[in-house]
Amino acid sequence: MNQIDELKIGIRTFTHLRNWEQFHSPKNLAMAITGEAGELAAEFQWLTTDDAADIRKLSIKEIELEIADVAIYLIRLCDVLKIDLAEAIDKKLLINEERFPTAKLQP
Numbered sequence: 001m002n003q004i005d006e007l008k009i010g011i012r013t014f015t016h017l018r019n020w021e022q023f024h025s026p027k028n029l030a031m032a033i034t035g036e037a038g039e040l041a042a043e044f045q046w047l048t049t050d051d052a053a054d055i056r057k058l059s060i061k062e063i064e065l066e067i068a069d070v071a072i073y074l075i076r077l078c079d080v081l082k083i084d085l086a087e088a089i090d091k092k093l094l095i096n097e098e099r100f101p102t103a104k105l106q107p
Contacts, residue, residue, distance in 0.1 A: 026081055
């Protein structure tokens with residue numbers, strides 16, 4: 001079992017023990033991802049591009065928690081829809097490789 005599958009089972013168990021399945025429709029989970037992504041974006045909202053690239057000027061602990069929230073809802077959505085996240089990512093990377101060929105480097 002890979003780490004994503006372990007996380008999926010942990011999230012599923014957490015959800016089940018709180019009787020939250022009733023709230024985890026695909027629509028609600030997609031909306032939750034959007035909300036959490038907004039909270040992640042808010043961590044960068046008033047930073048300049050340079051400040052956002054400087055780890056010393058970031059609230060790393062808060063950013064880490066918001067990233068985790070997005071990931072938890074994404075993994076839960078994949079679980080509900082029976083989508084293999086790793087497989088979906090692999091497929092998308094292959095599509096992107098065709099759409100966006102590597103840059104031609106100058107000698």
